[in-house]
Amino acid sequence: MPEVIKISNAQSVSMSDDWYELTDPNHFWIQWRFNVVINQLSPFLTKESRILEIGCGNGLVMKQFADNLGRTIEGCDLNTFAINNLVKDLSGTVYLYDIYDRNPDLIGQYDVIILLDVIEHIENDSAFLAVALEHLKTDGILVVSVPAHQWLFSNFDLQVGHKRRYSLKEINRLFHELDLVDIHSNYWGGGLFPLVLIRKFYLIFNKKNMIRKGFKPPHALFNKVALIMMKLEIKLFQKPIFGSSVIAIGRKNSPILT
Template sequence: MTREVIMLSPAAPVSMADEWYAIASPDHFWMEWRFRAIVHQLHKAGTLTPGTGGRFLEIGCGHGAFIQQLERDPAFITDGCDLNLYALQQIPPVKGNIYVYDIYKQEAEMLGKYVGVFLLDVIEHIDDDRSFLTAAHDHVQPGGLVVVNVPALQTLFSKYDTAAGHKRRYTRQSLRAALEASGLEPLHVGYWGLSLIPIALLRKLYLAFVPPEKVIERGFKPPAPIVNTLFKIWMKLEMAIFKAPPLGTSVLAVARKRAK
């Protein structure tokens, strides 16, 4: 196990607030909710089963919270890449490789290498999300998977989105269109976090009165550990009741790279 950072590209500034990494631990209720939503859809689709000998890549992995969650199952090996060297240096020892890597550089050793890639709350930071998706799926084997999570509903766009470096929020339809325009075949596109919508609306109103330097902390950090625990209970209830929520604060997609 290693946390050595392999330099395939120069480190570069990214549209993401560094203070977010100090808050977004694998134990944070939202991080856990996202992880469970991803695992649920992958199991439902009968895809991305561990132990098949393939490697996965998380593009825009940041400080590696999702990689740590995925490694709860020891059969998974996931590499991670980002341009933010500060974030990558926060990753504890993991089984996969960690790269400073610009996917537009299309390094030969990385192309067609992976059975699946994860783009988790990444493409909303990118001006041209479709070209980024195209560059991402070049790293996947034919028939492999691309898993994308993005914030949902432009109505919820707030000072938090601006501080976090978001360019937009998505609907199920707009995410599906971006995937198809990038040459991917959507297998599932759906919302999660239905019961978080009123919380997000209240956050939007509250953050209008918060100074910019406090927006990330006040907008994402639970005010107390008990609140984090209560939100996890809330998560379990929603996931038990709503198997396919009609709306949510996030959109999750599982797509396949078409075989040539």
């Protein structure tokens, strides 16, 4: 069992609890996202890299790091439902922590911070990322994944608590405004693009159990086919020019010595 440390008071978050009941490590989208993140992040990792996942939820990504890379990472969240329902056999430390509290034991302590499908839930995404960066060491790496294209915004987005979706240009602008350097960004999930579009129109007329209908694969075969699509995209396209999500990686700029 992970160590759960309470640093901040729990708060309501713009995230549906139903999400955690539907996600599992075998879901094609969960695997796709993790593989995209690792392909982009691996060149920056060392054995000593200390990693924090902000918005870790029930620890699913933490478990993926342990199972696939043998790495124990840390996570933080404010959602007590998620923290009280952590995935089985999870290791590491989970903090009940509001990053705006700027705990001195965590500020400037991490080599890598990841935020996977988090900032689209935040009203002021720029301010939130600025505080997240305070937890990085100098030259630390920030990894962000977000849903792509505002015109794909749907009832599903509303149900899961999204404020917006992003273009590649918008993410790059956000990273530049935060003074990040060595920025790498691209779309991913191109094969899922038509499915997200179909989901948008389907959920206009089917409003019951929208999160389940919009996320859970209708059949095990569907999941297998999507995983094949994932492998093809990752193998054939290093930087896809379109997709249903965006990933961006940037380095915290070193302060100029005077």
